[in-house]
Amino acid sequence: MAETVLEFKNVTWRYEGTPKKGRNALEDVSLSVKKGEYVGIIGANDAGKSTLCRLCNGLIPNSFNGDLSGDVFVNGRNIKDIPTAQLAGEVGSVFADPEAQLSQISVFDELAFGPSNLEVPREEIIKRMEETMDIMGIRAFRDRSPFSLSGGEQQKVAIASVMTMTPEILVLDEPTSNLDPIGTESVFMIIDELNKKEGMTIILVEHEIELMAQFVDRFIVLDEGQVILDGTPEEVFSHRDVFEKIGIFVPTVTEIASIADKKYGSWDGSKYPITLNEMLDKIDERL
Amino acid sequence: MSNSAEKKVIAKVINLEHVYPVAKGSEGIHALKHVNLEFYEQEITAIIGQNGSGKTTLSKHFNGLLRPTSGQVIINGRDVAKRRVSEMAKEVGYVFQNPNYQLFCATVREEIRFGLKNLKLKESEIKEKTVEILDEFGLRSIAGKQPVSLGMGTKKVVALASVCAMDPEILFLDEPTTGQDQRGKTRLGNLALQMKEAGRTIMIISHDMEFVARYADRVVVMTKGEVIMDGTPEEVFSNEEVMERAMIKPPQTYAIANHIRDKDDSFPCVRLDADLTAKLLTEKGLLK
Numbered sequence: 118m119a120e121t122v123l124e125f126k127n128v129t130w131r132y133e134g135t136p137k138k139g140r141n142a143l144e145d146v147s148l149s150v151k152k153g154e155y156v157g158i159i160g161a162n163d164a165g166k167s168t169l170c171r172l173c174n175g176l177i178p179n180s181f182n183g184d185l186s187g188d189v190f191v192n193g194r195n196i197k198d199i200p201t202a203q204l205a206g207e208v209g210s211v212f213a214d215p216e217a218q219l220s221q222i223s224v225f226d227e228l229a230f231g232p233s234n235l236e237v238p239r240e241e242i243i244k245r246m247e248e249t250m251d252i253m254g255i256r257a258f259r260d261r262s263p264f265s266l267s268g269g270e271q272q273k274v275a276i277a278s279v280m281t282m283t284p285e286i287l288v289l290d291e292p293t294s295n296l297d298p299i300g301t302e303s304v305f306m307i308i309d310e311l312n313k314k315e316g317m318t319i320i321l322v323e324h325e326i327e328l329m330a331q332f333v334d335r336f337i338v339l340d341e342g343q344v345i346l347d348g349t350p351e352e353v354f355s356h357r358d359v360f361e362k363i364g365i366f367v368p369t370v371t372e373i374a375s376i377a378d379k380k381y382g383s384w385d386g387s388k389y390p391i392t393l394n395e396m397l398d399k400i401d402e403r404l
Numbered sequence: 405m406s407n408s409a410e411k412k413v414i415a416k417v418i419n420l421e422h423v424y425p426v427a428k429g430s431e432g433i434h435a436l437k438h439v440n441l442e443f444y445e446q447e448i449t450a451i452i453g454q455n456g457s458g459k460t461t462l463s464k465h466f467n468g469l470l471r472p473t474s475g476q477v478i479i480n481g482r483d484v485a486k487r488r489v490s491e492m493a494k495e496v497g498y499v500f501q502n503p504n505y506q507l508f509c510a511t512v513r514e515e516i517r518f519g520l521k522n523l524k525l526k527e528s529e530i531k532e533k534t535v536e537i538l539d540e541f542g543l544r545s546i547a548g549k550q551p552v553s554l555g556m557g558t559k560k561v562v563a564l565a566s567v568c569a570m571d572p573e574i575l576f577l578d579e580p581t582t583g584q585d586q587r588g589k590t591r592l593g594n595l596a597l598q599m600k601e602a603g604r605t606i607m608i609i610s611h612d613m614e615f616v617a618r619y620a621d622r623v624v625v626m627t628k629g630e631v632i633m634d635g636t637p638e639e640v641f642s643n644e645e646v647m648e649r650a651m652i653k654p655p656q657t658y659a660i661a662n663h664i665r666d667k668d669d670s671f672p673c674v675r676l677d678a679d680l681t682a683k684l685l686t687e688k689g690l691l692k
Contacts, residue, residue, distance in 0.1 A: 161585040162557040213556060213583070267455060294556070294582045295502075297455040297611050299651060324585060327656065364587040369614070369656035369678055374691075376682040383686035393656050397663050400690045404667055 121193075122286055122318050123150040123173060128187035130168055130177060142168040144342040145187070152285070155312045155319045157329040160339035161364050166322045169339065170290045172196070173320060175204040192285070206235050209279030213291040215271035219263040224255060224274050227263055231282040245281045252315070253277040253307060269300025273307060280311075286318040287311065293325060301325065305332060327368045330354075330391045338363070350391050370396040411444040414605045415466065415574060420475035422461050422629075435461040437629040438475070443574075448596055448606045450616040450637075453626035453650055459609045460501075462626070463576050466607075467492040479574065494523070497572030501579040501609075503559035507551040512543055512562050515551055519570040533569060541565040542591065556583040561591075568595070574605045581612040593619040617641065617655045618677070625650050642673045657681045664690070 125148050131141045143165045150156055158166050171177040178185045179201045189196045191207055199207070212218055221227040228249060232242045250256040253273050258266060263274050272292055279287065289308065293301040305325075309332050311317045323329055329336075336353045338346035340363045346353045354360070354367045357375050366372075370390045378384030390396040422436040436458045443449060451459045464470040465477045468489040477484045479495060500506045509515040516537050520530045538544045541561055546554065551562055560583060567575070577596070581589050589612075596606050596619055610616050616623060616637065623640040625633040633639075633646045640646065641658035642665070654662065657676040661684075664671045672684065685691050 161587060162555060162583075167555070291556075291583065298653065299454055301611075324583070364585060366586050366614075370660075372678040373657070373660075373682045373685070376679055377686055377691050380679070381682055381686040383682075383691045385692040393659055396656075396660060400660065400664065400685070403690045404664060 119151040119153055121149045122152045122191065123320075124190040125149070125169075125172070126188045126190070128172065128189060129185070130172065131184045133182035133184075135183075141342055142183075143172070146342075146344055147187075148337060148344060148347065150286075150318060150320065152318055153312070153316050155309075155332060155334045156321065157333035157336045158320065158322045158339065159324075159326060159329070159336060159365060164339040164363075165342040166339055167290055168342075170210070170288050170320065170322055173286065173288045174208045174210045175199065175201050176210075202234065205231070205284075206282045207284055208286045208288055209276075209282060209284035211272070211276050211279060211287070211289040211292050213294045215268065215275040215295075216264065218275045219271060219278070222262060223260050224258045224263055224266075224277075225260060227274055227278045228281045231278055235282060242281070245283065249277045249280045252310070253280070267300065268296045269303055272296060272300065272304050276304075276307060276311075284317075286320065288320045290322045291324070292321075293323065301328070308332070326366055327393075330368050338365075351388060354389065354391055368392070411446060413442050414445050414480065415443040416476075416478040417441040417443075417462070417465075418476045418478065420462070420465060420477060421473045422458075422465070422470060423473045424461075435629050439629075439631055441624065441631065441634070443605050443607065445603050445605055446600055447622060448600050448608065448620050449622045449624060450608045450610055450620035451624045451626060452610060452613070452616060452652060454652075456628075457626040457650070458629040459626055460578060461629075463498070463578065463607065463609060466574065466576060467496040467498055493572075494570065495572055496574045496576065497567040497570060498576045499560075499564050499567050499578060499580065501582065503551075503556070503563040506563045506566075507559060510550060511548050512551055512554075513538065513547040515562055515566045516543075516569050519566055523570060537565050537569045541568075541595075557585065557588050560584065561588065564592070564595070568599070572604075574607070575599060576607045576609070578609045579611065580608060581610060581615050589615055613641070613653065613655045617658070625652070627651075636675070638673055638675045660685075664688070 125146050128143055128146045129141050130143045158169060160166050172189050175196045196204060219227055221230055228246045229242055232245060255273055255277055263271055293304050305328055308319055312319045330350050336350055337344055338353055346356055346359060354371050357367055360367050368391050370393055374384055374389040390399060417439050420436055420439040423432040423434050425432050453459055465472060468484050468487060471485050507515055509518055513534060516534045517530055520533055538547050543565060551559060580592050600606055620637055623637050624631055625640060625646055627650050632649060641654035642662055644662055647654055660681060661671055661676060
C-alpha cells in the first residue's frame with residue numbers, strides 16, 4: 118500500500134468578505150491521496166475546485182484571507198507549519214493562464230528560477246534543468262522568451278519550471294483551458310508521462326471530462342464546497358443522476374449507453390463505456 | 405446552403421487577404437489567403453480550426469480592428485475598411501477569449517452600464533436595461549462585485565452580458581465556452597439561440613466541438629489562412645479527410661457514426677445528439 122502524501126481532515130474554508138448568507142467555499146472536506154495517484158477534480162463553477170488546489174499548495178491560508186478549520190497535511194506535515202517557499206518545492210502548482218506564471222527573459226532562466234530560490238546548488242540545478250528539458254520536450258525553446266511561445270508551449274514551460282523544484286505532488290488548476298485541442302492533448306500526454314514514468318502524484322482540475330476519463334485513476338466530484346462522489350471513473354459516472362443534478366456532463370459515450378439502456382432497452386447489461394475506444398470496441402463486436 | 409436563398413445576407417467577405425508585417429526585407433505572415441464567405445441573418449456559424457489558422461484574424465476585420473491587405477468585408481452593404489472602429493462597435497459586438505482584456509469597471513453593474521451609456525440612452529432606460537441584463541445572465545447576486553475578483557467562467561459571462569446589452573446586429577464570440585461548466589455552456593448556447601431568433605447574426609470561434617455540434621447551423625473550417633470547408637455540422641464532422649487536415653476531433657457522436665460508416669455505409673449522415681445516436685445504434689443492433 119502506497120503512503121499517503123496529501124490529506125484533508127474536516128477542512129472548512131470561508132473567504133473573507135463572503136456575505137452573511139453566502140456559503141463556505143469548502144465545507145467539511147476529508148480526503149486522502151496516495152503517492153503516485155492521478156486524481157481528477159471535477160464540479161461546476163464555484164464548487165470549490167480552485168479553493169481545494171489553493172489549500173494543497175498553501176496559497177490558502179498564506180496568501181488569502183479567511184477562516185480555516187480542520188487540517189491539511191502534505192507528507193504528514195501540517196501546511197500551517199511549512200513555509201510557503203518550502204511548500205512550493207513539495208507541491209508544484211500550474212494555473213490556467215501560463216502567462217501569469219512566467220516571468221523570466223528566457224525558458225532557460227524560467228527553469229532555473231524556482232530551484233535558485235530554494236537555494237539548490239548550481240550543479241544540481243543544471244542537472245535538473247537538463248533532465249526536465251528532455252522529459253518535457255522543450256529543449257528547442259531553451260533560449261527563447263517564454264512570451265514568444267504558443268499557449269501550449271508556454272504551459273509546458275510553466276509545468277517544467279515547477280518540475281525543476283522536484284515536487285512530489287503536482288497540482289494543476291485548469292491547465293488547458295486557454296489551449297487549442299493540439300495544445301490540450303500535448304499537455305495531457307505530458308501530465309500522464311509525469312505520472313506513469315516519474316511517479317508523480319497528480320491533482321488535476323479540468324472541465325475536459327472526456328479527456329480526463331482516459332487518464333485519471335480517480336475522480337473527486339465537488340458540489341457547493343462538498344465532496345459528493347469519490348471513486349474510479351466507472352464508479353462515479355455510474356451516478357448519472359448526480360451529474361445531472363449538479364449540472365456537469367458525463368462522457369457522451371456513457372450517456373449514449375445509458376439512454377440505450379433506460380430508454381431503448383438495447384444495452385446488454387455490461388458496464389457503460391467511459392471512453393470512445395471502449396464504445397467502439399463494443400460496437401465492433403457486432404459490426 | 406439550404407436556407408440561404410430566403411435569408412438576407414448581412415456580411416460578405418470578398419477575396420480577403422491579410423499579411424502581418426514582420427521585419428524589413430522578410431515576407432510577412434500570410435494569415436488569410438483569399439477568403440470568400442457570406443453570413444446571413446438568423447444564423448449561428450461556428451468557425452473552427454487550430455490556433456494560427458486565421459479565425460481571429462478574420463474576425464478582427466469585422467469591426468475594423470484590422471484592415472485588409474487586399475479584398476473587402478462588407479456589412480449591410482458598406483465596406484468596413486471605410487468606417488470608424490467606434491462606429492462599428494454598435495453593429496458588431498465582440499466578446500474576447502480572455503475577459504481580462506475587456507473588463508475594466510469597478511463593479512459588474514458598471515460594466516453593463518458602460519456600453520449603454522455610450523449608446524446615449526436615458527438614465528431610466530439604462531437602469532431598466534441593466535436590471536434586465538443582470539437577471540438574464542444570472543448576475544444579479546454579484547452586481548456589486550469587482551469583476552477582477554471573479555472566477556474566469558463568471559468573468560466571461562460578464563463580458564458577454566456587457567456586449568449583449570448593446571444589442572449588436574452581429575455578435576462575435578471568441579472561444580466562449582472555455583472555463584464554463586455545463587450550466588454555463590447551456591446558458592451561453594440558449595442565449596445564442598435567443599439572439600438568433602431575434603434575427604441576429606452570430607459567429608462563434610470555438611475549439612469546443614460538442615458545443616459547435618449542438619448549437620451551430622453551419623460550420624466553417626479553416627487551416628493556414630484558408631477556408632477548407634463550409635457546411636452543416638453533420639457534413640463537416642462526417643468528412644474525415646477535412647477533420648484530419650484541420651487536425652480536429654469530431655464530437656464522440658460523430659466519431660461513432662464515422663467509425664460505423666467505414667464498414668457499413670448505410671449508417672445515416674444526420675445531425676446527431678446522444679439520444680439519436682443511441683436510437684440508431686439500437687436499430688442497427690450494435691449494442692445487444
